[in-house]
Amino acid sequence: MKLKDWLKKEGNGFSDRDLKFLIRDFFSKDINSVLTEDISIDQKFERRMNMVLQKYSCGMPMAYILGREDFFGLDFAIDEHCLIPRPETELITERAIEIINLNNFDDILDLCCGCGNIAISIQKTIPRKLNITASDLSKPALEITKKNADTYKVYLRLAESDLFNEFENEQFDIIVTNPPYVPKQDIKGSLVYEPCLALEAGEDGLFFIRKIINNAHLHLKDKGFIVMEMGYNQKEAVAGCIKESGLYDIVDWIKDYSGRWRGVILKVKT
Ligand SMILES: C[S@@+](CC[C@H](N)C(=O)[O-])C[C@H]1O[C@@H](n2cnc3c(N)ncnc32)[C@H](O)[C@@H]1O
Numbered sequence: 001m002k003l004k005d006w007l008k009k010e011g012n013g014f015s016d017r018d019l020k021f022l023i024r025d026f027f028s029k030d031i032n033s034v035l036t037e038d039i040s041i042d043q044k045f046e047r048r049m050n051m052v053l054q055k056y057s058c059g060m061p062m063a064y065i066l067g068r069e070d071f072f073g074l075d076f077a078i079d080e081h082c083l084i085p086r087p088e089t090e091l092i093t094e095r096a097i098e099i100i101n102l103n104n105f106d107d108i109l110d111l112c113c114g115c116g117n118i119a120i121s122i123q124k125t126i127p128r129k130l131n132i133t134a135s136d137l138s139k140p141a142l143e144i145t146k147k148n149a150d151t152y153k154v155y156l157r158l159a160e161s162d163l164f165n166e167f168e169n170e171q172f173d174i175i176v177t178n179p180p181y182v183p184k185q186d187i188k189g190s191l192v193y194e195p196c197l198a199l200e201a202g203e204d205g206l207f208f209i210r211k212i213i214n215n216a217h218l219h220l221k222d223k224g225f226i227v228m229e230m231g232y233n234q235k236e237a238v239a240g241c242i243k244e245s246g247l248y249d250i251v252d253w254i255k256d257y258s259g260r261w262r263g264v265i266l267k268v269k270t
Pocket of ligand 1: 082083084085086089111112113114115116117118135136137138141161162163178179180181197198199
């Protein structure tokens with residue numbers, strides 16, 4: 001069968017982005033070049049493509065079908081134990097990199113690291129050697145972080161830890177975190193394919209954010225920073241938690257590409 005015939009017949013079943021991603025993954029080419037080239041696919045390959053379409057039609061995200069996702073210009077292996085890295089987290093990572101560079105920071109904690117996307121992107125972007133710890137409660141997620149770190153030849157200290165439990169008496173220059181923040185009742189649609197552990201944060205979605213705000217200062221050096229992601233509708237509630245703690249100055253709020261508030265930068269009060 002010709003690939004362009006398969007695409008004519010089945011291509012509409014995919015979103016543009018996912019179709020591009022699929023073609024690049026399978027053929028290492030962009031969609032326009034496969035449409036102009038006369039590529040034939042054998043039956044085995046056609047079965048593979050149909051299998052992808054079948055899973056995709058049931059709602060499975062393309063990233064889980066292919067076992068990878070782009071983040072910060074890098075290609076991350078993922079599996080069902082990790083969240084699919086999101087574009088808004090790139091903005092969190094970008095701001096963390098700015099702060100690390102400006103302050104010449106060395107000791108970094110990526111709390112709730114998932115597949116290691118934040119930690120690895122930071123070390124791949126900053127040319128000097130950093131001391132980065134990547135921690136998660138999920139052992140299988142940490143295994144994926146290790147795999148990605150090996151792929152990119154980045155050294156990370158990995159820690160299996162329930163938030164700060166393994167970091168007693170340890171202080172970092174900066175804590176970067178994308179914690180779970182989805183209210184239990186909002187886990188529906190394609191989110192059901194992602195690990196509950198990576199999403200669910202109680203009735204109000206603030207279970208982990210609140211815990212981080214109330215405890216991070218114990219694990220930050222003087223003038224240490226937190227860069228934390230949050231849900232698009234949580235700014236007011238997060239501001240309330242910060243105020244209640246009395247521990248930090250708000251340095252900035254971070255917007256996503258659609259102009260929604262998606263993160264906060266905090267500095268320990270001195
Ligand atoms: C929203 S995901 C973020 C993953 C990744 N950092 C990213 O940005 O794509 C949250 C992560 O927190 C982890 N997690 C959940 N509960 C935790 C806890 N109590 N302590 C540490 N990590 C936890 C999950 O396993 C998941 O990997």
